Amino acid sequence: MKNKINNYDFLIVGAGLIGAIAALALTQKKFKVLVIDKDNKLNKDNRTLAVNANSIDFLKKLGIWNLLKSPPQPIDKIVIKDDINTKPLIFENDDETMGNVILNKEIYEIARLKLKNLKILKIDNSINVSEIHPNKNICINKHNYYFKKIIISIGKSVLSDISHKNIILNEKHYSYVGFFKHEKNHNNMAYEFFTNQGPLAVLPAPADHKKKSTFIYSSKETINVTQLQRLIFNKVVKSHGKLIFDKSLSKFPITPHLTKNNSRFIYIGDSLKSIHPVAGQGWNLGIKDIQTLCNLLDQYPLDTENINSLYYSRRFLESAIYLSFTSVLNFLYESKNTFSKKIIKLGFTGLGKIKLARDIFIKQAMGRINLID
Numbered sequence: 051m052k053n054k055i056n057n058y059d060f061l062i063v064g065a066g067l068i069g070a071i072a073a074l075a076l077t078q079k080k081f082k083v084l085v086i087d088k089d090n091k092l093n094k095d096n097r098t099l100a101v102n103a104n105s106i107d108f109l110k111k112l113g114i115w116n117l118l119k120s121p122p123q124p125i126d127k128i129v130i131k132d133d134i135n136t137k138p139l140i141f142e143n144d145d146e147t148m149g150n151v152i153l154n155k156e157i158y159e160i161a162r163l164k165l166k167n168l169k170i171l172k173i174d175n176s177i178n179v180s181e182i183h184p185n186k187n188i189c190i191n192k193h194n195y196y197f198k199k200i201i202i203s204i205g206k207s208v209l210s211d212i213s214h215k216n217i218i219l220n221e222k223h224y225s226y227v228g229f230f231k232h233e234k235n236h237n238n239m240a241y242e243f244f245t246n247q248g249p250l251a252v253l254p255a256p257a258d259h260k261k262k263s264t265f266i267y268s269s270k271e272t273i274n275v276t277q278l279q280r281l282i283f284n285k286v287v288k289s290h291g292k293l294i295f296d297k298s299l300s301k302f303p304i305t306p307h308l309t310k311n312n313s314r315f316i317y318i319g320d321s322l323k324s325i326h327p328v329a330g331q332g333w334n335l336g337i338k339d340i341q342t343l344c345n346l347l348d349q350y351p352l353d354t355e356n357i358n359s360l361y362y363s364r365r366f367l368e369s370a371i372y373l374s375f376t377s378v379l380n381f382l383y384e385s386k387n388t389f390s391k392k393i394i395k396l397g398f399t400g401l402g403k404i405k406l407a408r409d410i411f412i413k414q415a416m417g418r419i420n421l422i423d
């Protein structure tokens with residue numbers, strides 16, 4: 051082992067969709083950052099991300115947005131339907147597009163390439179998080195390092211490591227994700243159907259035409275490919291025409307959780323919280339984690355003792371609200387009793403009739419409202 055100590059401002063553990071972007075943002079602010087990840091496998095994640103207006107601005111500032119290869123698909127209108135209410139809820143925004151749909155793997159590849167070019171990424175490194183501390187020696191690849199702050203960005207792996215204490219809402223849901231081509235244009239419209247078994251989202255998919263969409267269906271119940279395709283067909287045949295499904299179908303476990311404060315680390319992305327994908331906001335909230343951290347670093351010197359706790363207190367409220375909102379929404383639709391149906395009807399009617407409530411809802415989903423900052 052070499053004796054020289056390498057001094058850094060930040061160690062980021064996990065260079066996934068959020069850790070890699072956090073590293074670029076902190077480097078842009080002139081901090082000295084090292085990122086490690088346990089693997090180097092090319093990201094095979096064939097999901098899409100509904101990126102809200104706030105996150106798009108952020109990706110533009112980092113020089114990532116303009117490098118996307120597949121044309122992002124704008125979302126100009128969101129239509130929400132269920133089996134309880136006769137009229138759909140429609141969300142639209144006049145001043146700017148609500149968001150765009152992009153491919154996970156493209157963001158991942160661009161961000162990782164930038165980190166490689168900056169020579170700040172070390173891959174094939176899995177660290178035992180329980181043994182690392184800020185401001186203490188850490189040995190990586192036989193080199194000694196000293197980091198002022200440690201950011202944990204290992205996604206949901208925090209749940210399998212006892213160093214991190216979590217509140218877990220074990221919903222035992224799975225999301226099924228796939229793509230289909232269709233006869234009619236999607237017209238930049240996104241759909242959310244609340245079915246008896248779980249929510250089904252249908253979004254425009256990145257392509258150089260308007261005849262490809264992606265679906266995300268989440269449920270506790272198992273479903274086979276034929277049943278799923280039939281469900282999607284029944285919901286969208288009127289709006290999309292004939293459908294041709296891609297062969298590949300991916301399945302992801304859903305584990306909504308919130309990590310408790312631990313003054314040793316700064317948690318971001320799915321390591322801080324993961325929420326049910328019904329809202330399409332998990333990654334967008336991760337971008338807000340990074341923005342909050344960057345704002346704090348504009349206000350306080352890095353070695354401020356309670357900066358980790360300050361950060362946690364600023365991200366706790368929004369994380370907890372989204373976690374509860376998405377979980378309660380699923381619970382209400384799943385419980386199928388009269389009381390739940392009444393609450394759902396009340397919410398639908400309120401949002402349908404009160405424009406102000408609808409506008410606040412839309413601006414929040416677009417990331418244009420900051421609860422605390």
Ligand SMILES: Cc1cc2nc3c(=O)[nH]c(=O)nc-3n(C[C@H](O)[C@H](O)[C@H](O)COP(=O)(O)OP(=O)(O)OC[C@H]3O[C@@H](n4cnc5c(N)ncnc54)[C@H](O)[C@@H]3O)c2cc1C
Pocket residue numbers: 063064065066067068069086087088089097098099100101175176177203204205206207225226227266302303318319320321327330331332333334335336
């Ligand atoms: C079906 C589905 C659809 C979704 N759609 C949307 C959407 O439309 N919009 C949206 O905003 N969000 C969406 N999300 C949420 C979004 O995908 C996640 O919030 C986001 O991917 C989290 O990124 P992350 O970087 O925190 O975690 P990850 O991307 O999981 O990255 C974790 C990284 O840490 C590394 N790692 C793990 N353990 C270690 C270790 N011990 N040492 C070193 N490295 C380690 C891993 O190799 C990985 O690279 C969706 C989620 C699902 C399940």
